[in-house]
Amino acid sequence: MEKLIEKALNGDARSIARLITLVESESPYAESLMKTIYPHSGKAHIIGITGSPGAGKSTLVDKMIKEMKSKGKKVGVIAVDPSSPFSGGAVLGDRLRMQQHSVDKDVFIRSMGTRGSLGGLSRATYEAALILDACGKDVVIIETVGVGQSEVDIVKIADTVCLVLVPGMGDDIQIMKAGIMEIADVFIVNKADRDGAERIATEVKMMLDLMPKRSWLPPVVTTIAEKGEGIKELCSKIEEHYFFLTNSEEGKRKKYQRLTNEVEAILAKEIARIVEDAWENMKSKELLDDLAQRRKDPYSVAKELLDNILCGGNLNV
Known part of the structure; x- marks a missing residue:
């Protein structure tokens, strides 16, 4: 991976294409790749x-x-x-x-x-x-x-x-x-x-x-x-x-807003992944039957899911 990044930073088109493919396909290497790329x-x-x-x-x-x-x-x-x-x-x-x-x-x-x-x-x-x-x-x-x-x-x-x-x-x-x-x-x-x-x-x-x-x-x-x-x-x-x-000050403000958007987008993606994984573990036929028969409501189920995530320490808050 280091060699691939080095070749891309030197302008090699094939290596650049491979790096973009890694992030587009959400490869497990994508996050470490972007951390290395970002300072450049x-x-x-x-x-x-x-x-x-x-x-x-x-x-x-x-x-x-x-x-x-x-x-x-x-x-x-x-x-x-x-x-x-x-x-x-x-x-x-x-x-x-x-x-x-x-x-x-x-x-x-x-x-x-x-x-x-x-x-x-x-x-x-x-x-x-x-x-x-x-x-x-x-x-x-x-x-x-x-x-x-x-x-x-x-x-x-x-x-x-x-x-x-x-x-x-x-x-x-x-x-x-x-x-x-x-x-x-x-x-x-x-x-x-x-x-x-x-x-x-x-x-x-x-x-x-x-x-x-x-x-x-x-x-x-x-x-x-x-x-x-x-x-x-x-x-x-x-x-x-x-x-x-x-x-200009407006340019600086716009730049800071984009950086804020960037961090928020990463947070949203990571939180969504954690919640989806937790929901897959929580979901069951019995729970879906309870929802279908109106013995439970989706709002309470969602809150219970979030409480389990927060109390389980999956999110540092």
């Missing part, structure tokens, strides 16, 4: 790209990779896809749209499944981002599925969140969603050659004007990803936001 992380700019399916996120990321590469940056990409109900693996395989970069030694692209995570982002997504960070990537781009809560969930992982909107797909309604306006650091109106693009851009700016003043005013960038138009300006605005984060 904290240098990369993590960028979240989210938005409705069909917004052109993968094409946008493809062009962003090219622009960032032209500036000498090493780029890691995690394309989060819906999980297969059979294998747990990624279904769509968005990295196919980024095929031209697959042989570039300075670019690492990985598709990952949501693996049933309600927020659309599994714990392994963040751990994979940390691995790419520790292994020398200057920028790590996380492209989300773009459905439901994942749009908001990305803020717990990324330094800079980019929300992609598209005319003609109901995205004028999308911007009215509670929470959506708050999470985006950069708004992107993609497929700007379509009718209605200017209207969406104007509506976003009007909504931002109505919101409480913030020290960072999210810019609205129009792009035509297929033609590569607007990509240079987009990357410039993303860099401006990262500079703002590294030189």
